[in-house]
Amino acid sequence: MRFRLTPREDRVLELLAALTRHLPVAADLLAQLVAVDPAGRTDLSEQLQRVSREAGEASRAVQRRITEVFVTPLDPADAYLLATRLADCVDHLDEAGEHIVLYRLETLPADVVRQAGIIQRCAELATHAIAELRDPQRMREALAEINRFSGEGDALHRTLLRSIFDGSSPAGTDPIQVIALKGVVDDLEECIDAHRSVASVLETIALRAG
Template identity: 30%
Template sequence: MAKISIMPREEKFFDLIEAGAANMVRTAEALKELVNDWRDIPEKFHKITELEHAGDSVTHQIIAMLHRSFVTPFDREDIALLAHSMDDVVDFIHSAADYMMLYKVGKPNDRVRELAEIILLGAKEVVAAAPKLRKKSGLKSLLEHCIEINRLENQADQAYRAALVELFEEHNIADVIKWREIYESMESATDRCEDVANVFEGVALKNA
């Protein structure tokens, strides 16, 4: 006999979106721990990899539910884009950590730690904003988080450009190539976080 869920599907969508946002924060925290305390690297990378898999699972659940649902809490295109954008943030964090492992780089510098902190702050804004999707009364304050995420993305752009300037002063071309890929992955994580904010803003403006 098929198991019948009594939880409305709209609530499940919100639960999964919030789970994806929480996983973003955990992954960003794991990256910050990695770059701030450059010890036990394989174990810390393994934790990030597990969190990346967890993010994939949440995304798959959201997309599967979209295919099964006739009614969604807001535009299904926005739900799909939100799920993929949150997943992309985690994927780019994982990519940055993967490059650090693959290239066997030395201890991360201040720019890497700065970018990791910005990623974490952006993820925390997403996790604070996500519950406000549940009620129309929360949509206006949702925009405040979007503004802050956009500010953080601009800050990340500045840190990224400064990091490249400093990097190209290096004479070791191998290190330039390695760290440039790491910087690009971290900056891309902040870009995808801004994509999340753009979806939030669109939902708020359409439904407020």
């Protein structure tokens, strides 16, 4: 079943698409941040903060539009929640980048770079899913991939925690470094979980569409 939309209704989807475009931008910046030398992290973190602010503004634009029109292409509560979850997702990426700078970790494990790669892929898939809002079947295919990558992220998170607590990570056995690295690893896992939350809202939308 496909949605049939009037130009007025299309505006809500256009605003959602504009909001969603911030997600892969933020994910790419975070991936660069975890891979770059510590001296280059601050600039990337500041770019992430700007993207997060822009995403917040875009989310509010979606929410204002929902209140302005009598008919929307999506259930208004679903559209409102989707806009909120997307902005939250970018906020999580921003927070993760900020913490990496704040904790001043010199070396990050290779698996942290892999976590960032999963986040990039989830962001791409979320963007694709929202582009397919008019075609729930294609949207479901992207959502299934997000859930698959989320499972990979869970496994990677457990692997990283094991290495942190057995002393084999770059943090060694230094308690402050261990706490800091665990914080970063947990932050990145929360970024992946935030994409799963976006996917959950989209799954509800797909179900309503039939």
